[in-house]
Amino acid sequence: MPPKAYHRKLYEYIMEEIALRILKGDYPSETTLPNEDALCKEYQVSRGVLREATKVLTQKGLIQARPKVGTLVQPRSNWNLFDADVLTWKLQVDGKVEFLRKVTEVRRLIESEAARCAAERCSPTEIAAIAEPLEEMAEMLTAATDGSRFDYETYLAVDMAFHMAIMEASHNELLAQIGVTMRQAVLSARRLDIHNVKVLQESVKDHRRLFTAIQAGDAQGAYDASRLLFDAVWRHLPQR
Amino acid sequence: MPPKAYHRKLYEYIMEEIALRILKGDYPSETTLPNEDALCKEYQVSRGVLREATKVLTQKGLIQARPKVGTLVQPRSNWNLFDADVLTWKLQVDGKVEFLRKVTEVRRLIESEAARCAAERCSPTEIAAIAEPLEEMAEMLTAATDGSRFDYETYLAVDMAFHMAIMEASHNELLAQIGVTMRQAVLSARRLDIHNVKVLQESVKDHRRLFTAIQAGDAQGAYDASRLLFDAVWRHLPQR
DNA sequence: ATCATTTAATCGTCCTATGATTGAATATCC
DNA sequence: GGATATTCAATCATAGGACGATTAAATGAT
Numbered sequence: 435m436p437p438k439a440y441h442r443k444l445y446e447y448i449m450e451e452i453a454l455r456i457l458k459g460d461y462p463s464e465t466t467l468p469n470e471d472a473l474c475k476e477y478q479v480s481r482g483v484l485r486e487a488t489k490v491l492t493q494k495g496l497i498q499a500r501p502k503v504g505t506l507v508q509p510r511s512n513w514n515l516f517d518a519d520v521l522t523w524k525l526q527v528d529g530k531v532e533f534l535r536k537v538t539e540v541r542r543l544i545e546s547e548a549a550r551c552a553a554e555r556c557s558p559t560e561i562a563a564i565a566e567p568l569e570e571m572a573e574m575l576t577a578a579t580d581g582s583r584f585d586y587e588t589y590l591a592v593d594m595a596f597h598m599a600i601m602e603a604s605h606n607e608l609l610a611q612i613g614v615t616m617r618q619a620v621l622s623a624r625r626l627d628i629h630n631v632k633v634l635q636e637s638v639k640d641h642r643r644l645f646t647a648i649q650a651g652d653a654q655g656a657y658d659a660s661r662l663l664f665d666a667v668w669r670h671l672p673q674r
Numbered sequence: 675m676p677p678k679a680y681h682r683k684l685y686e687y688i689m690e691e692i693a694l695r696i697l698k699g700d701y702p703s704e705t706t707l708p709n710e711d712a713l714c715k716e717y718q719v720s721r722g723v724l725r726e727a728t729k730v731l732t733q734k735g736l737i738q739a740r741p742k743v744g745t746l747v748q749p750r751s752n753w754n755l756f757d758a759d760v761l762t763w764k765l766q767v768d769g770k771v772e773f774l775r776k777v778t779e780v781r782r783l784i785e786s787e788a789a790r791c792a793a794e795r796c797s798p799t800e801i802a803a804i805a806e807p808l809e810e811m812a813e814m815l816t817a818a819t820d821g822s823r824f825d826y827e828t829y830l831a832v833d834m835a836f837h838m839a840i841m842e843a844s845h846n847e848l849l850a851q852i853g854v855t856m857r858q859a860v861l862s863a864r865r866l867d868i869h870n871v872k873v874l875q876e877s878v879k880d881h882r883r884l885f886t887a888i889q890a891g892d893a894q895g896a897y898d899a900s901r902l903l904f905d906a907v908w909r910h911l912p913q914r
Numbered sequence: 915a916t917c918a919t920t921t922a923a924t925c926g927t928c929c930t931a932t933g934a935t936t937g938a939a940t941a942t943c944c
Numbered sequence: 945g946g947a948t949a950t951t952c953a954a955t956c957a958t959a960g961g962a963c964g965a966t967t968a969a970a971t972g973a974t
Contacts, residue, residue: 444927445729469955478774480928482722486729486955489685493730501935501956515851516756543849547783606776609783611755612852684958720959725926739965747938847931 445486448477452487452520456496456507457527466504467497494520518615525623531672534623537616538671542664544613545597546657548604553648553656556603561649564603567596568645575635584631590621596641600648637666688717692727693759696736696747697767706744707737711798734760758855765863767844771912774863777856778911781905784853785837786897788844793888793896796843801889805841807836808885815875821887824871836881840888 452473467473474484488505491497495514495669498506513520524533552560570592578584597617601610640663647655692713695701707713714724727743731737735754739745753760765775792800810832818824837857841850881902887895 466955468758471955482725483927484727485722489726490729497954502954504955511847515848523782536848539846540848540852543783543787594935606779607751608755608776608780610782615756647824661921706924711924714960720957722960723958739925742923742968800933 444479444483448479448484449487449490451570453491453496453523455529457523461507463507463509469504492507516612516615517621521616521619522548522622525619535671537620538667541613541616542661544609545601546660548601548609548613549644549648549656549660551604551606552600552652553651553653555605556648560603564596564599564645564648567599568641571596571641572638576633576636578631594621640666684719684723686819688719688724689727689730691717693731693736693763694767697763701747703747703749706746706777709744730863756855758859761859762862765859775911777860778907781853781856784849785841788841788849788853789884789888789896789900790893791844791846793891793893797890800843802883803841804836804888807832807839808881811836811881812878815871815878818871834861837910880906
């Protein structure tokens with residue numbers, strides 16, 4: 435069953451397989467998974483591999499093994515929501531819009547605060563690291579006036595670099611990591627989202643305003659600009 | 675070596691053992707751990723157990739295994755900071771004060787926002803769930819005027835219950851989980867901190883103000899009250 | 915000197931056997 | 945008959961050994 439083409443480790447494949455089945459409800463909460471031997475047969479892997487997969491899933495809060503009774507699927511309230519994988523899985527197959535709104539709520543909170551901190555604390559080097567992807571974004575969009583040859587994937591990567599640079603500049607690695615993880619989770623889940631170049635061109639103005647405020651050391655301005663950006667994100671969120 | 679008294683699983687013991695040695699610098703960043711056979715001998719466990727431990731540590735971002743070269747200790751920038759274990763370990767043996775300040779910074783951000791959301795959204799049931807531990811806190815402190823028989827551990831648990839109830843009432847499980855995890859990490863790391871009953875009695879007023887605002891649906895008031903509480907925490911943080 | 919080949923170290927995977935834990939069935943005793 | 949102790953069986957937990965896959969480094973060929 436395990437396709438030869440995967441370069442990921444076998445246990446990662448099995449882990450995701452089981453996780454998705456839990457997410458989809460194939461293995462309902464509060465019930466037990468098939469026992470280890472059965473799972474090994476089903477997925478055609480050794481017990482060692484299976485156990486590595488389940489250990490990690492345990493750590494993510496999806497399951498909990500007990501001798502004699504089996505491996506229990508944990509209720510959603512136990513899931514480790516700021517595990518990058520869980521977040522991605524949940525956004526992909528689960529509640530969709532409602533949860534996405536909650537993630538966005540937290541992202542706005544975190545990233546705006548990071549912007550404020552960045553304005554207060556960042557160094558010239560860090561300012562340059564923020565400026566560079568910003569310029570690239572602007573270039574890509576002006577070059578895209580003809581409508582065609584616009585590489586959306588690349589644009590997303592550059593946009594990500596811009597925001598990551600700001601979070602790094604907050605000098606609070608905890609803040610940065612929360613923000614980056616959530617941004618990545620959302621990115622991978624909603625890839626093909628805003629294809630409207632015009633909307634993106636609008637948003638560049640706001641990006642630039644955010645950068646200018648950080649550069650000027652204007653903490654409140656940076657905070658406000660970041661909130662503004664998220665207001666736009668909020669508006670483009672799918673409506674229920 | 676593994677003490678028989680542990681009820682934790684063996685791999686958890688080994689995992690923590692290795693993690694702490696990484697934290698303490700016994701296994702420096704960018705170097706490789708001893709190979710699997712050597713580690714098995716050293717810790718007197720089977721390879722399966724060792725591998726379960728390393729899989730989880732990989733997931734936490736502390737190490738990364740590659741064939742032929744070995745298991746590399748990852749730089750701190752790769753560590754999964756909002757993994758509850760990593761957070762606890764880091765607070766226990768690592769940078770201490772500086773990192774604690776950063777955690778507190780994020781906690782204030784998260785918990786205050788949660789308080790705001792709770793004020794806007796919480797149900798009567800949830801209000802009751804917040805009120806109960808608050809009353810208990812007050813009782814414990816008034817009963818403690820004689821100075822002696824004050825159970826600090828219990829008090830901490832009740833205080834935790836109060837704040838957890840608020841975060842639950844935010845109706846954003848993501849927000850709640852970030853807040854709760856950080857609070858627990860800090861709790862286990864700094865247990866014996868404020869033993870001054872008088873300080874606690876002061877803080878009850880602020881707790882009550884926070885509760886009243888939530889009960890009244892006063893979002894801004896709840897937010898402000900929460901910030902005030904954290905200002906007090908901030909003042910009692912060890913000075914460098 | 916450059917490139918291809920071989921080698922060896924290490925992790926990756928599989929297999930089988932045995933131990934430990936614990937819920938449930940059974941037997942014992944009052 | 946009911947409570948308590950005992951036995952049983954299912955499941956995970958741990959051990960140990962064997963072989964495969966990957967790849968950095970040593971070696972050899974051009």
